[in-house]
Amino acid sequence: MSRNWPARELPQLDEFNCIDHSDKTNSYNCIAWAVGDTSRWWWPLPLRGGGNYWPEDTPRDETMEAFVTLFKNRGYTECDDGSLEDGNEKVAIFAKVNGRPVPTHAAYQLESGKWTSKLGRFEDVIHDEVTDVDGPAYGVPIVYLRRQRTHHPIINN
Amino acid sequence: MILCPSYQAIIGMGPPAIDLILARLKAEGDDPDHWFWALQILTGINPVPEEDEGNVRKMADTWLKWGEGR
Numbered sequence: 001m002s003r004n005w006p007a008r009e010l011p012q013l014d015e016f017n018c019i020d021h022s023d024k025t026n027s028y029n030c031i032a033w034a035v036g037d038t039s040r041w042w043w044p045l046p047l048r049g050g051g052n053y054w055p056e057d058t059p060r061d062e063t064m065e066a067f068v069t070l071f072k073n074r075g076y077t078e079c080d081d082g083s084l085e086d087g088n089e090k091v092a093i094f095a096k097v098n099g100r101p102v103p104t105h106a107a108y109q110l111e112s113g114k115w116t117s118k119l120g121r122f123e124d125v126i127h128d129e130v131t132d133v134d135g136p137a138y139g140v141p142i143v144y145l146r147r148q149r150t151h152h153p154i155i156n157n
Numbered sequence: 158m159i160l161c162p163s164y165q166a167i168i169g170m171g172p173p174a175i176d177l178i179l180a181r182l183k184a185e186g187d188d189p190d191h192w193f194w195a196l197q198i199l200t201g202i203n204p205v206p207e208e209d210e211g212n213v214r215k216m217a218d219t220w221l222k223w224g225e226g227r
Contacts, residue, residue, distance in 0.1 A: 024188075025188055026188050026189060026190050026191065026213050027188065027212075027213055027214065032211075039211075039212055040210075040211030040212050041191070041211045041213060042211060046194050048203075048207070048210065049193075049194075049197045049203035049205070049210075050193060050194040050197065051191050051192075051193030051194055051205075051210070051211070051213070051216055052210065052211050053210045053211025053212070054211075121190070121191075
């Protein structure tokens with residue numbers, strides 16, 4: 001596998017804290033990956049017809065509230081941080097923090113305590129810390145949510 | 158992606174861009190890029206069934222069939 005993502009946008013990811021898990025693909029994105037769907041690209045905008053899937057149970061808004069609702073509708077509740085908790089799995093929703101936070105990314109915590117992220121149109125990766133994908137592309141994690149661990153349907157925890 | 162200047166410039170080309178995008182979509186094969194918003198804006202239609210929204214391969218197939226049937 002080769003790394004196609006722009007290092008300038010994700011400056012903290014390197015060969016020491018990150019391993020590739022897939023080839024580059026346009027088929028799914030970070031939200032799809034976090035909920036375990038590799039068949040569709042999940043994003044609220046553009047609206048119907050724009051080529052993105054967004055579930056009907058969630059407001060079709062590019063806001064933190066909508067993204068939190070997306071995960072709450074899948075059994076998650078908000079929590080304080082991304083620490084590993086026995087029996088729970090977590091997701092982190094990222095945003096850029098200059099002004100009103102606009103969601104940019106979601107990462108999913110594996111049972112090992114490591115995190116996995118689909119990097120937009122590039123690869124999905126396993127990274128040591130949730131903050132390894134901080135940077136110009138995604139900003140920083142703003143909201144953490146947890147639920148009882150169900151095991152990611154695709155990736156080996 | 159759709160907000161980036163180059164994507165907007167392609168939309169700004171108007172209808173002549175439609176065939177170029179369809180050719181690109183075909184060339185991209187099993188991993189088509191997200192040209193669907195541009196196609197919808199440029200053509201004024203959306204032939205993709207609602208249940209296929211987000212599935213780039215199915216959306217690409219639908220648009221390519223639409224292109225062949227024009």
